[in-house]
Amino acid sequence: MSPLDVTALRRDFPALHQEVNGKQLVYLDNAATSQKPRAVLDVLASYYQEDNANVHRGIHELSRRATVAYEEAREKVARFIGAADPAEVVWTRGTTESINLVANTWGLDVLKAGDEILLSVMEHHSNLVPWQILAQRTGARLRYIELDDEGKLLLDDLPQLLSDRTRLVAVSHISNALGTINPVKEIVAAAKRVGALVLLDGAQGVVHTKLDVQDLGADFYAFSGHKMCGPTGIGVLWARRELLEAMPPWQGGGDMIEFVERDTSTWAEVPHKFEAGTPNIAGAIGLGAAVDYLAAVGMDAIAAHERNLVTYAMERLAQIPGLRIYGPRDPVERSAVLSFTLGDAHPHDISTILDSEGIAVRAGHHCAQLVMKRFGLAATARASFYLYNTRAEADRLVEGLETVRSIFG
Amino acid sequence: METPALNSLYQQLILEHYRNPRNKSELPDKTVEIHMRNPTCGDEIRLQLRVEDDRIADARFVGQGCSISQAAVSMMTQLIKSRSLDEAGGIAERFKAMMHGDPDVAKDRSMGDLRALAGVSKFPVRVKCALLGFDALQEALKKTAEGERH
Numbered sequence: 001m002s003p004l005d006v007t008a009l010r011r012d013f014p015a016l017h018q019e020v021n022g023k024q025l026v027y028l029d030n031a032a033t034s035q036k037p038r039a040v041l042d043v044l045a046s047y048y049q050e051d052n053a054n055v056h057r058g059i060h061e062l063s064r065r066a067t068v069a070y071e072e073a074r075e076k077v078a079r080f081i082g083a084a085d086p087a088e089v090v091w092t093r094g095t096t097e098s099i100n101l102v103a104n105t106w107g108l109d110v111l112k113a114g115d116e117i118l119l120s121v122m123e124h125h126s127n128l129v130p131w132q133i134l135a136q137r138t139g140a141r142l143r144y145i146e147l148d149d150e151g152k153l154l155l156d157d158l159p160q161l162l163s164d165r166t167r168l169v170a171v172s173h174i175s176n177a178l179g180t181i182n183p184v185k186e187i188v189a190a191a192k193r194v195g196a197l198v199l200l201d202g203a204q205g206v207v208h209t210k211l212d213v214q215d216l217g218a219d220f221y222a223f224s225g226h227k228m229c230g231p232t233g234i235g236v237l238w239a240r241r242e243l244l245e246a247m248p249p250w251q252g253g254g255d256m257i258e259f260v261e262r263d264t265s266t267w268a269e270v271p272h273k274f275e276a277g278t279p280n281i282a283g284a285i286g287l288g289a290a291v292d293y294l295a296a297v298g299m300d301a302i303a304a305h306e307r308n309l310v311t312y313a314m315e316r317l318a319q320i321p322g323l324r325i326y327g328p329r330d331p332v333e334r335s336a337v338l339s340f341t342l343g344d345a346h347p348h349d350i351s352t353i354l355d356s357e358g359i360a361v362r363a364g365h366h367c368a369q370l371v372m373k374r375f376g377l378a379a380t381a382r383a384s385f386y387l388y389n390t391r392a393e394a395d396r397l398v399e400g401l402e403t404v405r406s407i408f409g
Numbered sequence: 410m411e412t413p414a415l416n417s418l419y420q421q422l423i424l425e426h427y428r429n430p431r432n433k434s435e436l437p438d439k440t441v442e443i444h445m446r447n448p449t450c451g452d453e454i455r456l457q458l459r460v461e462d463d464r465i466a467d468a469r470f471v472g473q474g475c476s477i478s479q480a481a482v483s484m485m486t487q488l489i490k491s492r493s494l495d496e497a498g499g500i501a502e503r504f505k506a507m508m509h510g511d512p513d514v515a516k517d518r519s520m521g522d523l524r525a526l527a528g529v530s531k532f533p534v535r536v537k538c539a540l541l542g543f544d545a546l547q548e549a550l551k552k553t554a555e556g557e558r559h
Contacts, residue, residue, distance in 0.1 A: 349477070365451055
């Protein structure tokens, strides 16, 4: 594995090369969404310029081309995540829709009053609110894995939290708010012992680690394309084939049926059973191009580069008086997401001041209000790094934070 | 390095109100209270007024949030105290005009410390922070007027 040639790789991302407020842009909001390489932008344009047609139904050349590209993208994504079968890759709008799909199909079908869903306090609202709605509808009960002071799951509590009432454990692979990498195999093993299924929110996981869904052993894995160099509006629900086959459909419409009668219909094979209506064809093809790009760069090399960067950034940030970083102290236990506060400067003020220096970070609760409550915070500032970020950009962040200190000093 | 726009946003007066907010306490004999939150950023205030004879006899708040939202509501409570309801409504209108870039309001001495917030209009994403207290004030005036009609 060779280190990344970041200088060369940055040329692939047109949006990085611009000035914001008179300064060269430093884009550190990758946990919200990543920038897109030219390979993805080009494939979106060429699809619309040359192959645009609806999939799976036209007996004409353009429809054939669109269908082939769309299904090839599914195969690429299946290979990228280590799925046994491309039919296990269901296209959705993103992580949120993937999780809602499971809640509205498997969840409504299986859950009964008194059943339990085990979540964690670290969850993004997208892996929290769908289960709250489902629990209200079914009478199921939500339970929570708590966090320690470093933002790591208190897995010692698992034996008390899991029982034969537990039907599902739904946790994030990597925390978007704290960067914590969860020991998901350990969680899967504990869940299996009580016969519960496991859903992993992989919105950050697939971005920062080389994913092998079969090796992880979970039952559902949900993620979005736009955080991993792909377009917005396309995402994936991966699930084991037999589970998808047993699940009822969610949305009804074209493409998800086999035969339609007056009162009943039969369903198409998986994954099409879950893909009603004209899908985001360009988005799927764009995500296919994104995983080609990431595979060519190398996920292990990307992970090593990010670890190197986050280690450096943590060391430099730790020297700023009044700055507090949340999440695991050991860089090995975290992704390239740094949530922090700085003295009594509110995170929104931090973000405005950094923006005036051309530095994009996120400020707020990061759709993880339970995490904020756990640490007694209203908000944090969050700098999140990706494959194209550099040490020089981490230095710019430190300089920007010195400006915050000089204003709020 | 601080830019001119940044300097105009984070004036000492704003940071001073953020650190030492005026009228920040519960008002025991309040006649109206409005809880206002900005769900996208988590800023929140509870504005409490004691209205007597169509006049704001006292104005206080409790809350938490960024320097802009907290300084703005602190300055606002200073200015509206002992004003008539109509005058308070006029202050809210003029402040909103200033947030939309009206240069005359920024020079209007009757706006008191609030003039220091004129620079916020150059930061569109932060305008909603400055308006949080004034949205609460307008709600409070509306609620008071509705109460009187009943």
